[in-house]
Amino acid sequence: MLEVDGITKSFAGFTAVNKATLTVAVGQVHAVIGPNGAGKSTLFNLITGHLTADAGEVRLEGKRLTGLPPHAVVRSGLGRSFQRISVFSKMSVRENIQIGLVAREREELCFWRPLRDRRRDTDELLETVGLIDEQNATAGQMSYGKQKQLELALALAGQPRILLLDEPTAGMSPRETDECIELVMRVVKERGMTLLFTEHDMNIVFGIADRISVLHHGEIIASGAPEEVRANTSVQEVYLGRPAR
Amino acid sequence: MKANMQIALLAALCLGLALVPLSGSTYLVYLATQILIFILFATSLNLLVGYGGLISFGHAAFFAIGGYSNAILLTTYGVPVLLALPGAMVVTAILSAIIGFFCVRLTAYYFSMLTLAFGQLVWAVAFKWRAVTGGDDGFLRVAVPEWLATPSSFYLFSLLVVALAVAVLWVVAHSPLGRTMMAIRENETRAGFLGVNTRLVQLITFTIAGTFAGLAGGLFSMFNRSLFPNSAWWLQSAEVLIMVVLGGIGSFFGPMVGALALILLNRLTLQLTEYWPALLAIILIVTLFFFPNGIAGLFGSRPAPGLRDERGEKSDA
Numbered sequence: 086m087l088e089v090d091g092i093t094k095s096f097a098g099f100t101a102v103n104k105a106t107l108t109v110a111v112g113q114v115h116a117v118i119g120p121n122g123a124g125k126s127t128l129f130n131l132i133t134g135h136l137t138a139d140a141g142e143v144r145l146e147g148k149r150l151t152g153l154p155p156h157a158v159v160r161s162g163l164g165r166s167f168q169r170i171s172v173f174s175k176m177s178v179r180e181n182i183q184i185g186l187v188a189r190e191r192e193e194l195c196f197w198r199p200l201r202d203r204r205r206d207t208d209e210l211l212e213t214v215g216l217i218d219e220q221n222a223t224a225g226q227m228s229y230g231k232q233k234q235l236e237l238a239l240a241l242a243g244q245p246r247i248l249l250l251d252e253p254t255a256g257m258s259p260r261e262t263d264e265c266i267e268l269v270m271r272v273v274k275e276r277g278m279t280l281l282f283t284e285h286d287m288n289i290v291f292g293i294a295d296r297i298s299v300l301h302h303g304e305i306i307a308s309g310a311p312e313e314v315r316a317n318t319s320v321q322e323v324y325l326g327r328p329a330r
Numbered sequence: 331m332k333a334n335m336q337i338a339l340l341a342a343l344c345l346g347l348a349l350v351p352l353s354g355s356t357y358l359v360y361l362a363t364q365i366l367i368f369i370l371f372a373t374s375l376n377l378l379v380g381y382g383g384l385i386s387f388g389h390a391a392f393f394a395i396g397g398y399s400n401a402i403l404l405t406t407y408g409v410p411v412l413l414a415l416p417g418a419m420v421v422t423a424i425l426s427a428i429i430g431f432f433c434v435r436l437t438a439y440y441f442s443m444l445t446l447a448f449g450q451l452v453w454a455v456a457f458k459w460r461a462v463t464g465g466d467d468g469f470l471r472v473a474v475p476e477w478l479a480t481p482s483s484f485y486l487f488s489l490l491v492v493a494l495a496v497a498v499l500w501v502v503a504h505s506p507l508g509r510t511m512m513a514i515r516e517n518e519t520r521a522g523f524l525g526v527n528t529r530l531v532q533l534i535t536f537t538i539a540g541t542f543a544g545l546a547g548g549l550f551s552m553f554n555r556s557l558f559p560n561s562a563w564w565l566q567s568a569e570v571l572i573m574v575v576l577g578g579i580g581s582f583f584g585p586m587v588g589a590l591a592l593i594l595l596n597r598l599t600l601q602l603t604e605y606w607p608a609l610l611a612i613i614l615i616v617t618l619f620f621f622p623n624g625i626a627g628l629f630g631s632r633p634a635p636g637l638r639d640e641r642g643e644k645s646d647a
Binding site for chain 2: 133135154155156159160165167171172173174175176180183184185187188189191192193194195196197198199200201239242243
């Protein structure tokens with residue numbers, strides 16, 4: 086589904102991501118873990134084209150994504166969320182979703198008729214992420230957790246085949262975290278999507294991931310099924326800092 | 331229901347405006363024509379500034395391009411006005427697209443500076459290309475057709491053209507494109523990652539805004555019967571920007587009120603004092619500090635979505 090091949094990025098001499106290679110299979114839930122500063126977000130931004138890679142390439146279903154502008158990457162079937170909330174904070178929740186639907190239908194250049202309401206599709210997406218009651222709220226004034234739900238809705242709006250979530254539960258309370266993970270897993274299953282995500286909570290990662298890649302100092306030091314990664318001694322040393330339980 | 335009411339109200343307003351020539355005052359008819367032309371000019375700029383957050387300091391360039399194109403087609407080539415005016419719009423659209431292609435590549439200040447530079451370039455061309463534009467002497471004796479020769483007939487023609495053009499701009503502002511422009515203004519990264527080709531959206535908006543400024547310029551060339559390079563000068567761009575800010579960046583109709591207010595104030599003060607520029611500066615300062623949503627904001631006009639609580643203050647965390 087998604088192949089990341091030797092992707093590298095340096096910032097002013099500091100190599101944030103070094104020859105990272107990983108493969109995400111269709112329908113899998115794939116986690117990227119690593120300590121703070123390991124380069125997880127940079128890797129995400131390289132995959133989605135938010136940052137330009139110095140070397141290496143990314144392919145989605147065999148199609149080269151490297152060098153494409155964000156909209157072309159998204160149109161290839163990828164949806165992403167941001168670690169720091171990135172929504173249209175002065176618009177209502179409903180208006181946020183409508184922008185997503187306009188983009189999905191590739192109607193953003195249509196200037197010759199008023200915007201259609203798309204009530205059914207908007208409601209459906211709002212119900213999926215549980216924001217139907219907040220549809221008229223101003224996005225930026227909602228609670229952090231609700232904004233994260235909207236962030237997810239926007240990532241889903243384009244009906245992606247692969248979903249990339251960068252720390253979907255960052256900053257959430259334990260209860261919000263559980264609800265969020267439950268929601269993500271339900272949607273991923275319902276829609277038959279492939280999921281690539283970063284997460285710092287090990288319980289979540291080992292609870293839901295089919296496959297885990299470990300990033301350390303910008304390099305992938307291990308990739309495999311949860312048991313393999315848990316048993317990997319170098320992972321235990323550099324990441325967990327202690328033997329596996 | 332509410333939208334129908336608004337449309338009915340606007341239709342009534344247009345009908346009311348159509349009665350202005352019955353007043354018998356040539357001065358009033360002239361003044362009303364000038365206001366109509368600048369209403370169109372300001373509304374076209376608002377599409378960029380208000381909806382797109384793209385502050386153009388060179389919008390007068392397109393006013394001038396449309397004006398000169400129309401004047402040249404009418405006078406030099408003897409094209410009938412009903413072809414010359416659309417022709418001027420086509421010329422402006424092409425040049426807007428070319429200039430816009432470069433401008434939308436840059437963001438914020440750099441965009442503004444580049445529009446300023448292109449505006450001055452257009453001015454320089456109008457100034458130097460004597461054989462075609464008349465240069466510094468201006469393009470004189472624009473061949474206005476017989477049926478538009480009286481102030482009243484030209485006023486009614488302008489009213490019709492401006493009403494149609496504003497209706498088109500209204501649709502554009504409320505179209506998927508208009509809404510997407512607002513989204514880009516608020517969060518360009520997110521818009522891009524929803525699959526929006528952000529630059530193309532901005533380029534098309536820039537082109538539409540330029541084209542309608544060109545139409546306003548075309549009308550102006552006939553209204554004034556002549557055209558001078560100063561119509562492309564950056565002060566002209568600044569003046570129309572002030573109309574937009576004064577009327578209210580946050581609303582579709584605000585800039586129209588701004589155009590009306592600024593022209594009326596200009597006329598009134600010129601009769602009393604020569605310090606119009608100073609008064610203009612004071613008006614701008616008072617607007618920015620005390621009613622940042624402009625005149626429209628004073629009357630509680632609901633700003634367009636995504637433009638709420640819009641105030642130039644650095645409050646965004």
